[in-house]
Amino acid sequence: MSVEDDLAQVQEDWEEALDDLLVTWEGISDDQRVDLVDQVRDAVAAGDLVALVALTVDTGDAEDELSTAMEDLAELAAQGMADEAAAQGVAVAAGVADVAALGVLATTMAGLLGAGLAVAAGIEALRLATPGRSADDVAEGVDEHLSSLTDGHLRAHLGGALSAAQMRGRLATLEVAPVAEWSADETLDRNTCQPCRDEDGTEFETLDDALVDYGMGSYTYCEGRWRCRGQIVATWDE
Numbered sequence: 001m002s003v004e005d006d007l008a009q010v011q012e013d014w015e016e017a018l019d020d021l022l023v024t025w026e027g028i029s030d031d032q033r034v035d036l037v038d039q040v041r042d043a044v045a046a047g048d049l050v051a052l053v054a055l056t057v058d059t060g061d062a063e064d065e066l067s068t069a070m071e072d073l074a075e076l077a078a079q080g081m082a083d084e085a086a087a088q089g090v091a092v093a094a095g096v097a098d099v100a101a102l103g104v105l106a107t108t109m110a111g112l113l114g115a116g117l118a119v120a121a122g123i124e125a126l127r128l129a130t131p132g133r134s135a136d137d138v139a140e141g142v143d144e145h146l147s148s149l150t151d152g153h154l155r156a157h158l159g160g161a162l163s164a165a166q167m168r169g170r171l172a173t174l175e176v177a178p179v180a181e182w183s184a185d186e187t188l189d190r191n192t193c194q195p196c197r198d199e200d201g202t203e204f205e206t207l208d209d210a211l212v213d214y215g216m217g218s219y220t221y222c223e224g225r226w227r228c229r230g231q232i233v234a235t236w237d238e
Contacts, residue, residue, distance in 0.1 A: 078095045081169070188230070
């Protein structure tokens with residue numbers, strides 16, 4: 001298989017994981033929205049708009065689902081990297097990504113996404129809470145607003161979390177494989193920014209050097225941020 005074929009499989013695995021996660025996340029978002037709408041109603045009914053600053057959501061289910069998805073993709077990516085090595089005549093067992101580190105990333109991302117949804121609810125509630133408008137009207141408006149949000153924000157950030165997991169899985173195998181030539185490849189980016197074009201083909205002396213640039217699963221200086229799909233590829237001399 002060629003590098004292009006290998007990366008095509010990497011992309012396919014990531015897209016499938018992201019699509020599955022987004023379906024699951026719909027239920028999570030629905031529960032969070034209902035909770036936020038209730039909090040908004042209570043705050044407006046009490047005449048306490050300052051309470052909108054303290055809107056919160058439970059992110060426990062979100063953390064669990066994201067953590068599981070990341071662990072599964074990391075394991076798949078580790079085996080995929082081993083298969084890429086085998087195609088080049090190098091026998092190596094799939095590495096094991098640091099599950100605890102993945103858990104930290106999942107908890108943080110789930111928390112930030114939940115906080116972002118709470119902020120969106122609070123800002124919309126503050127806009128709608130005009131004198132004379134009932135708490136029910138404001139709550140209904142917030143519900144409509146949150147329901148109208150597209151999945152673009154989630155797709156970018158959940159996709160970024162999965163990219164990080166996928167990269168950690170690939171690197172876990174590279175860490176136990178024979179020394180290779182490691183380089184950056186940005187061909188999976190649909191709209192490649194100038195920093196990523198400049199990075200494409202960069203060779204790294206060590207895997208630690210690669211982690212500096214791609215430790216979160218994307219090129220650190222990509223203008224697309226979490227949407228970056230840059231990869232580390234490895235080639236071995238026969």
